[in-house]
Amino acid sequence: MSLINKSRNLKPGRDNHRIFVVIAASGVGSRFVSALPKQFCLVRGVQPVRRSVDLFLSCDYIDGVVVVIPDGFQEIYKKSVAGINDSRLLASVVGGTTRKESVFTGLRAIREHSPDSVLIHDAVRCFCDPEIVGNVVGPLLAGEIAVIPAMVPVDSVRILGQQVDRNKISLIQTPQGFHFDTIYNLHEKYKDVEVGDDAALCDLGGIVVKIVSGSPTNKKITYRSDIDMRIIKIGLGYDAHRFSNDPNRELFLMGKKIDGYIGLDGVSDADVGIHSLVDAILGALCCGSIGERFDPTDSKWIGTDSKFFLDHCRRLLLDKKASIVNTDTTIVCEKPNIAAYSSEMKEIVAMCLGIDSSVINIKGKTTERMGFEGRCEGISAYSIATVSVELI
Numbered sequence: 001m002s003l004i005n006k007s008r009n010l011k012p013g014r015d016n017h018r019i020f021v022v023i024a025a026s027g028v029g030s031r032f033v034s035a036l037p038k039q040f041c042l043v044r045g046v047q048p049v050r051r052s053v054d055l056f057l058s059c060d061y062i063d064g065v066v067v068v069i070p071d072g073f074q075e076i077y078k079k080s081v082a083g084i085n086d087s088r089l090l091a092s093v094v095g096g097t098t099r100k101e102s103v104f105t106g107l108r109a110i111r112e113h114s115p116d117s118v119l120i121h122d123a124v125r126c127f128c129d130p131e132i133v134g135n136v137v138g139p140l141l142a143g144e145i146a147v148i149p150a151m152v153p154v155d156s157v158r159i160l161g162q163q164v165d166r167n168k169i170s171l172i173q174t175p176q177g178f179h180f181d182t183i184y185n186l187h188e189k190y191k192d193v194e195v196g197d198d199a200a201l202c203d204l205g206g207i208v209v210k211i212v213s214g215s216p217t218n219k220k221i222t223y224r225s226d227i228d229m230r231i232i233k234i235g236l237g238y239d240a241h242r243f244s245n246d247p248n249r250e251l252f253l254m255g256k257k258i259d260g261y262i263g264l265d266g267v268s269d270a271d272v273g274i275h276s277l278v279d280a281i282l283g284a285l286c287c288g289s290i291g292e293r294f295d296p297t298d299s300k301w302i303g304t305d306s307k308f309f310l311d312h313c314r315r316l317l318l319d320k321k322a323s324i325v326n327t328d329t330t331i332v333c334e335k336p337n338i339a340a341y342s343s344e345m346k347e348i349v350a351m352c353l354g355i356d357s358s359v360i361n362i363k364g365k366t367t368e369r370m371g372f373e374g375r376c377e378g379i380s381a382y383s384i385a386t387v388s389v390e391l392i
Helices: 048-057 074-080 099-111 130-141 180-189 199-204 272-284 307-319 342-353
Strands: 019-024 064-069 117-122 146-151 157-159 162-164 176-179 210-213 230-242 250-253 256-262 322-332 360-365 378-390
Touching: 019 048, 019 099, 048 064, 048 074, 048 117, 048 130, 064 074, 064 099, 099 117, 099 180, 117 130, 117 180, 130 146, 130 176, 130 210, 146 199, 176 180, 180 199, 230 272, 250 272, 256 342, 272 307, 272 322, 272 342, 272 378, 307 322, 307 342, 342 360
Parallel strands: 019 064, 019 117, 146 210, 322 360
Antiparallel strands: 117 176, 146 176, 157 162, 230 378, 250 256, 322 378
């Protein structure tokens, strides 16, 4: 079943079919082990509840959406849906002690809008896509009472030690779609019966449930291991120093002392390579700049070995539960020849950051005698740091 035509010319005689959505987001997610309920945690930069709301509002044939949230999280929910300017998003409601109670609260909230059908969806199935929604809605418009998406398991299945045909097993997903009055009345009739999902109420009531295609990507987040809880962040760093007038000043680049060249002016050892890399790492972590953390007007940094700043970054990465994916540094100068030292430089940086040298790239570049680098007045460096950060 393809996605429903967004012109709302759905099917003859069905143009006024009103479809509402109840998003169940009131659980505490104890198995997820987090300070926040999982529906409010950032997953790839977006809260699951927000991603689920956006999904249904992206479908023009949806007439209204209500989100059922846990008590005490009203302000957090408001922040998660901030910026949505769509009248179809109704005021949230506070759920009960069980999922079934919470869903019924959502059904009561939309009843006044006289829906013909309702989709009931778990907020933490936040990677559902419009095609699955269309798979469910299509049969509802054709007159089905209950429609649920499902997948056949890909693994072998055993029950009580006996292998069974996995093609006879259905792994049920959401959104589950129902004729509104039917599912509402079933919730009332079986209010004291606890069930695994809303479709089970149809089983109790003797109502046939139609199964449509789900998707492997429509996975429910239950444990932290269910999702990639890390996000990639990138920082850019730059630094430049002029050559010193002091003939005894030593040159350091990426922690490597390079003999035969006059060093660069600066408060510390003026290692432009390390300074640019430190700024890139701080940028990726959104932690300011090297100048903010190590005030160049403070005399205590005079003569400091810049490897100290890299060690600071190593400790900061640990504190932020972050790790280096790779770094890339370009040192711009006419001399020295960076390629002759890059292998040693990578080993030094790797040791300071506690990472493998294979994820570090260092290269040199000339300006064909243009600019202050081309006139041999100084050296500049650019760095990019790619960092993986744990979200929770």
